[in-house]
Amino acid sequence: MKEKTRVDDVDRSIYDIKNKDKDAYRFDSGLTREIVMQLSEEKNDPMWMRKFRLKCLDMFNNMGFPQWGPAIDGLDMDNIVTYVRPKDNKMVADWDEVPEEIKTTFERLGIPEAERESLAGVGAQYDSELVYHNLKEDVKAQGVIYSDLESELHGPYAEMIHEHFMKLIPPEDHKFAALHGAVWSGGSFVYVPPGVKVEIPLQSYFRLNAPGAGQFEHTLIIVDEGADLHFIEGCSAPKYNIANLHAGAVELFVGKNAKMRYSTIENWSKNMYNLNTKKARVEEGGSVEWISGSFGSHVSYLYPTSILAGRGASSEFTGVTFSGGGQDLDTGCKAIHLAPETTSFVNTRSISKDGGKNTFRSSVVVMPQAKNAKASVSCESLMLDSISRSDTIPAMDIRTQDADIGHEAKIGRISDDAVFYLMSRGLSEEEAKALIVSGFADNVSKELPLEYAVEMNNLIRLEMVGAIG
Amino acid sequence: MKDKILEVKNVYANVEDKEILKGLNLSVKKGETHVIMGPNGAGKSTLGNVLMGNPTYDVTKGSVKFMGENITGEDADKIAKLGMFMTFQNPIEVPGITLSNFIRSAYQNKMGGRIRIFEFKKKLKAAMEKLNMDPEYADRDLNVGFSGGEKKKAEILQLLMLKPELAILDETDSGLDVDSVRTVSAGVKAYKEETGGALIIITHSTRILESLDVDYTHILVDGKIVKTSDASLVDEVNRDGFEKYE
Numbered sequence: 001m002k003e004k005t006r007v008d009d010v011d012r013s014i015y016d017i018k019n020k021d022k023d024a025y026r027f028d029s030g031l032t033r034e035i036v037m038q039l040s041e042e043k044n045d046p047m048w049m050r051k052f053r054l055k056c057l058d059m060f061n062n063m064g065f066p067q068w069g070p071a072i073d074g075l076d077m078d079n080i081v082t083y084v085r086p087k088d089n090k091m092v093a094d095w096d097e098v099p100e101e102i103k104t105t106f107e108r109l110g111i112p113e114a115e116r117e118s119l120a121g122v123g124a125q126y127d128s129e130l131v132y133h134n135l136k137e138d139v140k141a142q143g144v145i146y147s148d149l150e151s152e153l154h155g156p157y158a159e160m161i162h163e164h165f166m167k168l169i170p171p172e173d174h175k176f177a178a179l180h181g182a183v184w185s186g187g188s189f190v191y192v193p194p195g196v197k198v199e200i201p202l203q204s205y206f207r208l209n210a211p212g213a214g215q216f217e218h219t220l221i222i223v224d225e226g227a228d229l230h231f232i233e234g235c236s237a238p239k240y241n242i243a244n245l246h247a248g249a250v251e252l253f254v255g256k257n258a259k260m261r262y263s264t265i266e267n268w269s270k271n272m273y274n275l276n277t278k279k280a281r282v283e284e285g286g287s288v289e290w291i292s293g294s295f296g297s298h299v300s301y302l303y304p305t306s307i308l309a310g311r312g313a314s315s316e317f318t319g320v321t322f323s324g325g326g327q328d329l330d331t332g333c334k335a336i337h338l339a340p341e342t343t344s345f346v347n348t349r350s351i352s353k354d355g356g357k358n359t360f361r362s363s364v365v366v367m368p369q370a371k372n373a374k375a376s377v378s379c380e381s382l383m384l385d386s387i388s389r390s391d392t393i394p395a396m397d398i399r400t401q402d403a404d405i406g407h408e409a410k411i412g413r414i415s416d417d418a419v420f421y422l423m424s425r426g427l428s429e430e431e432a433k434a435l436i437v438s439g440f441a442d443n444v445s446k447e448l449p450l451e452y453a454v455e456m457n458n459l460i461r462l463e464m465v466g467a468i469g
Numbered sequence: 470m471k472d473k474i475l476e477v478k479n480v481y482a483n484v485e486d487k488e489i490l491k492g493l494n495l496s497v498k499k500g501e502t503h504v505i506m507g508p509n510g511a512g513k514s515t516l517g518n519v520l521m522g523n524p525t526y527d528v529t530k531g532s533v534k535f536m537g538e539n540i541t542g543e544d545a546d547k548i549a550k551l552g553m554f555m556t557f558q559n560p561i562e563v564p565g566i567t568l569s570n571f572i573r574s575a576y577q578n579k580m581g582g583r584i585r586i587f588e589f590k591k592k593l594k595a596a597m598e599k600l601n602m603d604p605e606y607a608d609r610d611l612n613v614g615f616s617g618g619e620k621k622k623a624e625i626l627q628l629l630m631l632k633p634e635l636a637i638l639d640e641t642d643s644g645l646d647v648d649s650v651r652t653v654s655a656g657v658k659a660y661k662e663e664t665g666g667a668l669i670i671i672t673h674s675t676r677i678l679e680s681l682d683v684d685y686t687h688i689l690v691d692g693k694i695v696k697t698s699d700a701s702l703v704d705e706v707n708r709d710g711f712e713k714y715e
Contacts, residue, residue: 418561420523423545424554425571425627426578432546439565439610446565457565 014108015267018238019101019209024127026084026210031077033057036182039083043150043185048162056171056181063175069359070299070328075273080245082183084127084210091148093134102126109236111205114451119232121146123204125217128185139198145191146202149218152189161189164220168251168279168307176247176275176301180216184249187217190231194255197228201263201449206248208237208272214245221262223286225255232263232452236296239269243298246272252280254288256310261289265452267459268296270326275301284310284339291447292319294331295459303361305334308342308370319348320441320456323356323388324463332361332393337370337403346377347443353384353463363395366403376406382440383413384433434464472499474552474634474667475520480531481692482512482519489515491692492531497635502661502668502681504703507689508711513671514558516689517639520669521555522548536634550579552634556624556641562612568623569593569607572630579631596629600656618649625656632664641670642677650676657681675703690714 027035036057040050065072086099095103095112106112106124115122121135123146135146145157152161171178188204208215223229237244246268254260260280268274274297280288290304306315317333335344350358364375381390392409414436422432438445438457445453475497482490489512497503507513519526520533522545532541536551563571573589597604600622612620621641628636638657642650654677660666661681670677678700686702687694688711695714696702 415561416525418563420521420525420545421557421561422563424521424549424557425575425631426546426549427575428546429544435563435566439563442565442610 015236015269016238017105017108018240019105024084024210025087026081026213029079029081029212031057031060031080031082031179031183035082039183039185042083044154046153046158049153052166053182056178059171060175060178060182063178065175066301069301069330070357072273072275072299074243074298075245076243079212079242081210081213082216083185084213085129086126086131089129089131091130091133091151093132095132098124098131102131105207105209106132106205109205109207109234111203114203118200118449118451119203120198120200121202123148123188125186125204125206125215127208127210127213128215130186133188135202142196142198143193144196144198145189147189149187149189149220157189157191160191160222161220164222164251164253165218166249166251168253168281169249169277173277177249177277180218180247180249180277183214184216184218186215187219187248188221190221190229192223192227192229192258194224195226196224198230201230201232203232203234206233206235208235208244208246208268211240212242212244214247217248219248219250221251221260222253223255223258223260226257227255228259230261230263232449234265234267236267237269237272240271242271244269244272245275246297247275247277249276250278250304252278252288254280254282254286256283257285258283259287261291262304263291263448263452265293265448265456265459266296270296270298272297273299278302278304279307280305280315281307281309282313282315285312286310287314287316289315290317290319290333291444292317292331293441293444293448293456294319294321294329295463297329298327300329300331302331303333303363305336306344307336307338308344309338311339312341313339314343316345317347318443318447320444321348321350321358321360322441322460322463323350323352323358325354325356328357330359330361332359334363335365335375337364337366337373337375339369340371341373342370343374345375346379348379349441349443350379350381350390351384351437351440352381352388352390355387357389359391359393361393361395363397364405365397366400366405368399371400371402372404373400373402374404378408380410380440381412382437383411384437430465434461437464473497474499474536476534477520478532478534480519480533481529482515483527483529484515484525488529489526489692490519493689493693495687495694497667497669499634500661500665500667501684502670504678504683504686505669505671505689506673506686506703506706506711508715511689512692513689514639517555517637517669517671520548520637521545521553553637554628554631554633554635555637556621556628556639558640558643560612560620560624562610562614564610564613566611567608568611568626571611572627575627576630593630596626599629599659600626601652602626617644618646621645621649621653622656625653625660628660629656629663632660633666635667635669636660637669637671638677639671640673642672642674647676653677654680675707678703688714
């Protein structure tokens with residue numbers, strides 16, 4: 001389709017432009033107590049955080065790599081640089097004060113423009129540190145806090161952060177949660193006071209520029225009683241020949257009758273190991289919606305988890321995963337029903353081509369006290385050729401009789417009739433297939449704000465047309 | 470013969486190794502209306518699919534020329550760009566793109582260059598009115614949840630907007646109620662009047678033909694055209710069926 005919009009001209013080259021990191025300050029590669037302490041020093045961590053990081057490091061060293069998912073042999077922690085920041089970095093609230101080269105990068109990605117047009121606030125992280133953070137005045141006036149976690153650790157919300165930080169995702173969870181706890185840097189802290197409805201979304205964009213580096217941002221969001229927030233997360237990186245690692249953490253606390261929507265379009269380069277952890281805890285009558293588009297990375301392990309803690313809490317997960325050649329993406333979600341009348345809905349699509357591998361993995365747990373819980377899981381896969389692979393592994397652990405549970409899985413191919421139909425109207429074969437795939441993924445695109453839906457469809461077109469032509 | 474737009478010469482075609490067309494000849498001049506009738510399984514729809522370049526069908530012998538170019542074995546999009554169009558018996562549903570955006574991009578693809586959105590919407594609205602289509606359909610996803618009748622109308626809407634040199638109507642009237650057939654037929658008539666384009670109408674019934682002037686009627690049996698005559702042949706077939714040709 002030749003439907004031109006401002007983001008229609010994106011092509012891979014925009015994501016692939018690398019800035020030299022000669023001006024960067026970077027730690028030595030590998031992971032030692034000294035490096036972790038150096039990081040604490042760099043960040044002026046409060047004492048509890050210094051101790052916490054070292055505890056996490058010990059746990060990381062004592063835990064094994066996961067044995068059940070895609071291979072991560074190519075990831076050697078001794079070669080990963082845990083901390084890289086622009087020299088003399090300070091976070092600013094004015095794009096003109098951001099160093100020229102970095103500003104240009106974000107301009108190419110359309111971030112300042114999106115901020116002017118459709119966002120209430122923006123955070124931009126470059127390697128390990130935020131370079132920009134801003135929140136519109138009227139949203140600020142409602143008492144909304146949107147800032148980086150490091151400065152807030154020394155501000156009025158320090159105690160709130162201490163109470164919540166890595167409580168949903170404790171380092172015990174898995175090896176990369178422990179790693180995250182030890183070396184986390186950057187990310188955002190958001191607090192929405194009771195009853196405040198943030199009408200337009202906030203967005204954080206994470207850009208990893210340095211080769212062989214890891215990005216470990218921590219996003220902590222607290223949406224208080226009856227409040228309402230939409231948060232968008234975008235990620236990209238240029239392609240290098242050595243492994244990069246993303247092990248971020250997202251913790252969402254959704255209060256009583258509060259609403260949180262968390263949207264992600266992830267377009268990491270194909271040398272990235274994306275081992276990210278996301279969890280939400282939802283109180284009585286609250287709801288969380290996850291919208292998730294996974295396109296990039298070499299290997300992904302990603303399962304946003306909803307803990308439905310209060311009566312009537314609900315979660316909805318809508319996702320699409322696209323794996324091309326050389327990609328092994330293991331994605332899905334989890335829902336844990338701890339209270340009566342809780343509901344969870346899962347609706348995912350996955351697309352694999354050129355030998356790409358997709359695994360959909362979900363887990364629904366309904367505890368005995370979660371009477372009248374309702375859960376439904378639906379996943380559809382599309383394989384574009386016979387060398388690609390798609391697996392579905394839905395797990396259900398239902399411990400009460402009084403629950404309504406449904407599951408549906410479908411695997412298919414693009415129909416030749418559909419391609420012929422579109423070609424008979426003058427579309428090329430690539431365009432026809434791209435259109436069908438975009439349509440297949442429209443469970444996600446129709447949930448995204450328009451600009452992001454267009455960007456997502458562009459990514460699909462790029463993947464589709466790039467390989468055939 | 471300058472105004473000959475389509476020439477099918479001795480075409481043999483297979484579907485999954487089964488021979489369906491067995492030496493078919495047909496030529497169509499600019500602006501002519503041809504009707505193809507024949508019993509089930511004779512190869513009527515195969516003919517449409519072969520002309521339009523459906524890769525499921527293999528042409529094993531013979532040639533197809535359209536607008537002066539050899540299109541035997543050519544891709545459907547190239548053939549469409551040369552000015553051929555076919556309505557489908559079962560138009561597929563494509564979520565994620567609206568009817569309006571789909572026609573607009575097909576239009577730009579065919580005509581080359583861009584059309585201003587305002588101008589396009591005006592044209593689309595006028596065409597939809599001719600077909601008694603609810604304007605709300607323009608913003609619905611292509612064919613998704615359309616009734617059988619609305620899908621057929623959406624096909625004719627594309628015909629009206631894309632203005633091909635040659636349109637193949639494959640059983641467009643099947644499964645439609647009397648009113649819908651009348652509307653579709655009026656749409657086809659408008660296409661002829663506005664563009665002077667040619668038609669190949671593959672049909673079982675005569676209702677769609679009532680308001681159209683038919684130049685030739687062909688009887689297709691067992692992969693070959695066995696008789697060609699004027700419009701009067703339609704009535705004869707209606708009366709006597711295909712028995713004497715089989």
